[in-house]
Amino acid sequence: MIITREIIKKKLVDWQENRLTNKQIKEWAEEIYDNKGTLYADDEWEEGNKVSVTREILESLTSLDMNLGLVEDVPIYLEFLKAEPGNYALGFHKWNIALNSINYQERKAKLKEIDFYSRFCI
Numbered sequence: 476m477i478i479t480r481e482i483i484k485k486k487l488v489d490w491q492e493n494r495l496t497n498k499q500i501k502e503w504a505e506e507i508y509d510n511k512g513t514l515y516a517d518d519e520w521e522e523g524n525k526v527s528v529t530r531e532i533l534e535s536l537t538s539l540d541m542n543l544g545l546v547e548d549v550p551i552y553l554e555f556l557k558a559e560p561g562n563y564a565l566g567f568h569k570w571n572i573a574l575n576s577i578n579y580q581e582r583k584a585k586l587k588e589i590d591f592y593s594r595f596c597i
Contacts, residue, residue, distance in 0.1 A: 478507060478529050479516040480556045487532075487556075497539055497591055502534030519560060519590040526563045528555055531570075541595050543582045548574075 490500045502570025507513055508530075532552055535542060551573040572587040587596035 476507070476512060476516045478533070480529055483529050484530055484553065484556055485550050490546055493546075496554070497498065497546070500536055501539040504533045504539070508533040508537050517560065519563060521563050526567075528558050528563065528566060532556070533568065540591050542546050543544050543577075543579055543586060543592060544596060545582070548577070 484592060486495065488499060489495045515529045516537075518527045519523055519531050532555060534584070535544070535552075538544075541563050551570065554573070555570040558569075558592070583596040586592035
């Protein structure tokens with residue numbers, strides 16, 4: 476299976492528009508990410524390393540519960556998807572800045588009673 480940015484974008488929008496739950500988007504990402512036959516249409520080489528925005532986002536979604544990811548984070552993912560080919564490092568840097576600006580202590584307090592997240596809110 477070849478995963479494109481458009482496929483990722485569609486799933487993120489489905490999640491954002493409540494057609495998918497947090498658990499469903501995580502399970503979808505796990506199924507794709509863990510499949511040895513998955514190829515990424517946006518694979519590129521940067522400083523001798525194979526990199527992919529789609530792979531990075533899928534990997535993040537597989538840990539959605541551990542990362543305390545919420546549907547309100549979808550715009551951060553969508554912005555990363557806009558990273559121009561050849562500018563992975565800049566896109567990744569901006570993505571990390573956006574993710575690091577989230578108040579995770581506040582999220583832990585908010586999510587500690589929700590089964591999907593509770594074990595990561597200690």
